[in-house]
Amino acid sequence: MTVIQNSTLINKPLSEVYQFLADMNNHEQLMPENIYNWTSTQDEARFTIKNMAKLALKISERIEDKELVSVPVEEAPFPITLRWKIDPDSDTVTKATFIIEAELNMMMKMMASGPLQKLVDFQVNRLKEVLG
Template sequence: MTIIQNHTDIQKPIAEVYTFLADLNNHEQLMPDNIYNWSSTVDEARFTIKNMAKLALKISQRIDNKEVVCIPVEEAPFEITLRWTVEKKDENLTTATFIIEAQLNMMMKMMASGPLQKLADHQVNALKRILG
């Protein structure tokens, strides 16, 4: 199992950060420029990654003010779980962590680790920019 992650501190109460992350409609704002054909509901999102693949994700688990977990709805190129965790530092400071867990063979790991790390970095930075 390959685990890729990044985190940031956000000057907002944990409930506000969690509420944003718990709605997949908000995740389009976190995506890099190579994502298009986005459609979403609160629980599911479908999109295309330029020159790669189409993906459909759904929220498989929500733990209030703790965690949001997304998994593929349809066949994905490899087994993957996207997990956002939030941790209260104080009343107006929350640490948000984005974790990508992927089942990659050695060849896929060499090809996908860089782009997956860039995705994690981009989403964390976008969350910080949006929620500030």
């Protein structure tokens, strides 16, 4: 299992960060520019990663003000889980951690680890920008 993650502190209360992340419609704002054909509902998102793959994700688990877990709806290039964990740092500051867990063979790990880490870093930074 390959685990890729990054965290940031956001100057918003925990519940506000959770509410934003709990709606897949908001996740388009966190995506890099190589993502297109985005369609979403509150629970699902479908999009294309330029020169790579089409992906459809759904929120499979919600733990109020703690964690959101997304998994592929359709077959993905490899088994993958996306997880947002949020913890209070104080009453007005939330620590958000984005974790990608992927089953990668050695070849896929060499090819995918870099892009997946960039995606995690980008989304964490965008979440901080979007929520201020």
